[in-house]
Amino acid sequence: MLNAKIPAGPLDSKWKNYKATCKLVNPANKRKLEVIVVGTGLAGASAAASLGELGYKVKAFCFQDSPRRAHSIAAQGGINAAKNYQNDGDSTYRLFYDTIKGGDYRAREGNVYRLAEVSASIIDQCVAQGVPFAREYGGLLSNRSFGGTQVQRTFYAAGQTGQQLLIGAYQALERQVALGNVKMYNRHEMLEVVVIDGKARGIICRNLITGELERHFGHAVLLCSGGYGNVFYLSTNAMGSNVTAAWKAHKKGAYFGNPCFTQIHPTCIPVSGDHQSKLTLMSESLRNDGRIWVPKKQGDNRKSIEIPEEERDYYLERRYPAFGNLVPRDVASRAAKERCDAGYGVGTSKQAVYLDFADAIKRYGHIEAGKQGLDHASDDEMIKMGKEVVKEKYGNLFDMYEKITGENPYEMPMRIYPAVHYTMGGLWVDYELMTNIPGLYALGEANFSDHGANRLGASALMQGLADGYFVIPYTIGNYLADEIRTANIPTSHPAFEAAEKEVSDRINKLMSIKGSQTVESFHKRLGKIMWDKCGMARNSEGLKQAISEIQQLKKEFWSDVKIPGEISEMNPELDKANRVADFIELGELMCLDALQREESCGGHFREESQTEEGEALRHDDKFMYVSAWELKGDSQWELHKETLDYEVVKPSQRSYK
Amino acid sequence: MEHKNINVKLKVWRQKNGNANGGFEMYDANDISTEMSFLEMFDVLNERLIREGKDPIAFDHDCREGICGMCSMFINGRPHGPWQGTTTCQLHMRAFNDGDTITVEPWRANAFPVLKDLMVDRSAFDRIIQAGGYISVNTGNAVDGNALPIEKDKADLAFANAACIGCGACVAACKNSSAMLFLSAKVTHLSLLPQGAPERKTRAINMIAQMDKEGFGACTNTGACEAVCPKEISITNIARLNQEYLLAGLTS
Numbered sequence A: 001m002l003n004a005k006i007p008a009g010p011l012d013s014k015w016k017n018y019k020a021t022c023k024l025v026n027p028a029n030k031r032k033l034e035v036i037v038v039g040t041g042l043a044g045a046s047a048a049a050s051l052g053e054l055g056y057k058v059k060a061f062c063f064q065d066s067p068r069r070a071h072s073i074a075a076q077g078g079i080n081a082a083k084n085y086q087n088d089g090d091s092t093y094r095l096f097y098d099t100i101k102g103g104d105y106r107a108r109e110g111n112v113y114r115l116a117e118v119s120a121s122i123i124d125q126c127v128a129q130g131v132p133f134a135r136e137y138g139g140l141l142s143n144r145s146f147g148g149t150q151v152q153r154t155f156y157a158a159g160q161t162g163q164q165l166l167i168g169a170y171q172a173l174e175r176q177v178a179l180g181n182v183k184m185y186n187r188h189e190m191l192e193v194v195v196i197d198g199k200a201r202g203i204i205c206r207n208l209i210t211g212e213l214e215r216h217f218g219h220a221v222l223l224c225s226g227g228y229g230n231v232f233y234l235s236t237n238a239m240g241s242n243v244t245a246a247w248k249a250h251k252k253g254a255y256f257g258n259p260c261f262t263q264i265h266p267t268c269i270p271v272s273g274d275h276q277s278k279l280t281l282m283s284e285s286l287r288n289d290g291r292i293w294v295p296k297k298q299g300d301n302r303k304s305i306e307i308p309e310e311e312r313d314y315y316l317e318r319r320y321p322a323f324g325n326l327v328p329r330d331v332a333s334r335a336a337k338e339r340c341d342a343g344y345g346v347g348t349s350k351q352a353v354y355l356d357f358a359d360a361i362k363r364y365g366h367i368e369a370g371k372q373g374l375d376h377a378s379d380d381e382m383i384k385m386g387k388e389v390v391k392e393k394y395g396n397l398f399d400m401y402e403k404i405t406g407e408n409p410y411e412m413p414m415r416i417y418p419a420v421h422y423t424m425g426g427l428w429v430d431y432e433l434m435t436n437i438p439g440l441y442a443l444g445e446a447n448f449s450d451h452g453a454n455r456l457g458a459s460a461l462m463q464g465l466a467d468g469y470f471v472i473p474y475t476i477g478n479y480l481a482d483e484i485r486t487a488n489i490p491t492s493h494p495a496f497e498a499a500e501k502e503v504s505d506r507i508n509k510l511m512s513i514k515g516s517q518t519v520e521s522f523h524k525r526l527g528k529i530m531w532d533k534c535g536m537a538r539n540s541e542g543l544k545q546a547i548s549e550i551q552q553l554k555k556e557f558w559s560d561v562k563i564p565g566e567i568s569e570m571n572p573e574l575d576k577a578n579r580v581a582d583f584i585e586l587g588e589l590m591c592l593d594a595l596q597r598e599e600s601c602g603g604h605f606r607e608e609s610q611t612e613e614g615e616a617l618r619h620d621d622k623f624m625y626v627s628a629w630e631l632k633g634d635s636q637w638e639l640h641k642e643t644l645d646y647e648v649v650k651p652s653q654r655s656y657k
Numbered sequence B: 001m002e003h004k005n006i007n008v009k010l011k012v013w014r015q016k017n018g019n020a021n022g023g024f025e026m027y028d029a030n031d032i033s034t035e036m037s038f039l040e041m042f043d044v045l046n047e048r049l050i051r052e053g054k055d056p057i058a059f060d061h062d063c064r065e066g067i068c069g070m071c072s073m074f075i076n077g078r079p080h081g082p083w084q085g086t087t088t089c090q091l092h093m094r095a096f097n098d099g100d101t102i103t104v105e106p107w108r109a110n111a112f113p114v115l116k117d118l119m120v121d122r123s124a125f126d127r128i129i130q131a132g133g134y135i136s137v138n139t140g141n142a143v144d145g146n147a148l149p150i151e152k153d154k155a156d157l158a159f160a161n162a163a164c165i166g167c168g169a170c171v172a173a174c175k176n177s178s179a180m181l182f183l184s185a186k187v188t189h190l191s192l193l194p195q196g197a198p199e200r201k202t203r204a205i206n207m208i209a210q211m212d213k214e215g216f217g218a219c220t221n222t223g224a225c226e227a228v229c230p231k232e233i234s235i236t237n238i239a240r241l242n243q244e245y246l247l248a249g250l251t252s
């Protein structure tokens, strides 16, 4: 059965005890052990660099042309750490508690406590690498607050925190490449896990430039391949983000944890038309200063600035006075949907709400005038000063908004709407980040581990780097210590041969269909089914329909997809087809999981399970477990339940009122 | 924002692979909404090419938010096209008029060989970083983040340079194909910070040596790089880099 391997003992000594007692590999043996790292985002780059430093022989893979381009680069708002530099009452316990509560009591206490515990070291490590976090005039690190919490614990680098953290990890990785400890394979896509005698021993990947298939051996394989939000077609993820690596592992027997837990981010630029290829996030940090509203009148067609103050409904402040605009993402997203569905939406599509900085600009202008002793500053002067302050804080986001929409957010409110953003679900892993296949690990967004049913802002970067810098270097040793006698397995081994054949058979099959519909058109259709029926609100009937529609789509895909070009050359459409085929299968599992979980929790909102006021209603008596799905055959899965025991925190219905 | 549909003609560089000869081909892109991004226009065109049984145009892209540095089109003679401080993926069709002919080429530089159509190989940039674009600190070796206060001005300037996305537009714009703007951004980022100080000398020397080895040209200060850099990295860094280099040479 599922064993999460949580160490015994009190919460705050589990990790310490683990580290003190886990097995170690001596330096001479480390040099003989090879580790494969698939993905070089924050999780993969930090893991590959750290393992290289320790002396393991590492091979790292990514599908972009450089590890520096992984999707992590796009993270904007910040990274949490329980440093309590602001002296506002933060602590390891409080970060742990906020994360557990934010996740709506569907995460493991042991994992989350460890995450909070190592968070402070992440900041130290990044500063030492030269990550230029924002600083105060005194030269010390600056913090901001983020949704779902009441302390300021978020470290940031303007609106480019992910970029700066990834560049730090990338540079550490390239240093190991230069030292010969890591070999980097860019433009390579992993398409199969090789399992020998029940243990993960390597991968098959496609060289995306030549189309050749390659075999790579490793004593252990780490999947750090990111999240699967693109199953919805439109999301804030990078275009290439995909589920393929994780899905191949799933097909080889790895359980998939909580697949239906997806996060819909409340502040994204709304869809403008059919041509839309992705959605752009406007960082959550904007909710610190921006106020969200819609007109009080349904179908109000006036311009935003023509609607007087008393005719505006600041619905988050109205519904949730304690947290106001800073409620967690799932709550803010559903509230926006509720207003738009009720006919209060704005803009041409009516699928948008306003995010307004007019008050913040005034407020900051006032403060600036005070600072500079300008008692008689005119309103215009104050607004000018206020705009400067807002520009310093959010300039790059405002510019991005203007480039995309052609509207100036300093002069009129932004239009925003929720969009798919993050996937809490992923490969099931134990405390050591190992899947149920020995030697196969999953790190970062690719695993399901720490965020329960909803992730708090600025916690994904923290988790990715915690996994890569501070967890895997210990836990992998505990496994590899028993592998020191395993000689490298030659890639001529029948298991490698069979795995490669599976991949090439599938590619041949895809290319031989020569149908009439493009890969993109299938992806769009899948996305629409998922968004309509497995998106912000779900119900039993819709999910059942979605499952049969997806099964139908899958048949159509495998009989009518049209892929141009050849196999043995660079062929981006073929790569996309491989990914979309996996997304289709994943989509079905997500709907199945959503159907099975007859409760609302975090990002998973079942319409059948809500309070009278329309808030999410959990059923701890029935669903206090992780759903780990095992693939049994075509469209067939078996559910394994990992019961969640809360020893320290007492689960309660979340309230942000 | 007002928007409309326009028709444009595209003159696009097609090249089957690194060994093949390439050439321009013309395409009509009709009914293009001015709300589309430049790459979305390519998506629409590629969908049509596939349906017509033709080979779609290969181009690099990923984040489509101007941050990953993957997109790289040379548009009407200018890397990333007409908008100041903007990557190809953030360029929108509002920038063009009905009836325009738009020429699209890959980055051209010996150190960036073409892989297919508009895609080039920029791994030379990774190798320049490998030569010294880092601070040598192993995981677990760090002191408390606030143990080392850094003046805000310096931290901000380091950040401004760390914002380089490694796209290579600077190289593509330069008649000598010099990588000095890219390199100077990294050297400036790291040398402004106290953590980066111990490796200052070797960093500048080794990174420049690698740049030369990769076949990038010398800098003759024409400023074309700065003008097209989507992150508006300042050319004054190149002077700082030269200083670092000289200093390193004098004292070692």
Ligand SMILES: Cc1cc2nc3c(=O)[nH]c(=O)nc-3n(C[C@H](O)[C@H](O)[C@H](O)COP(=O)(O)OP(=O)(O)OC[C@H]3O[C@@H](n4cnc5c(N)ncnc54)[C@H](O)[C@@H]3O)c2cc1C
Pocket (backbone or CB within 6 Å): A038, A039, A040, A041, A042, A043, A044, A061, A062, A063, A064, A067, A070, A071, A072, A073, A074, A075, A076, A077, A078, A079, A161, A162, A188, A189, A190, A191, A224, A225, A226, A227, A236, A237, A238, A241, A242, A244, A245, A281, A421, A422, A443, A444, A445, A446, A457, A458, A459, A460, A461, A462, A464
């Ligand atoms: C727009 C945006 C803003 C965000 N802002 C924040 C924020 O402010 N704070 C926060 O905490 N979180 C934020 N997040 C979430 C966070 O960025 C991600 O969850 C996190 O960066 C994921 O990191 P990762 O290392 O797990 O995966 P990724 O960074 O997605 O990396 C995946 C890697 O796997 C590789 N890969 C994938 N499949 C394969 C394959 N088959 N073969 C080979 N390689 C493969 C890719 O090449 C890549 O290197 C944001 C997310 C988005 C979309």
Ligand code: SF4
Pocket (backbone or CB within 6 Å): B163, B164, B165, B166, B167, B168, B169, B170, B171, B181, B182, B185, B228, B229, B230, B231, B232, B233
């Ligand atoms: S310096 Fe500017 S143009 Fe050159 S790689 Fe960096 S971001 Fe691109």
Ligand code: FES
Pocket (backbone or CB within 6 Å): B060, B061, B062, B063, B064, B065, B066, B067, B068, B069, B070, B071, B087, B088, B089, B090
């Ligand atoms: S696609 Fe990432 S910068 Fe353009």
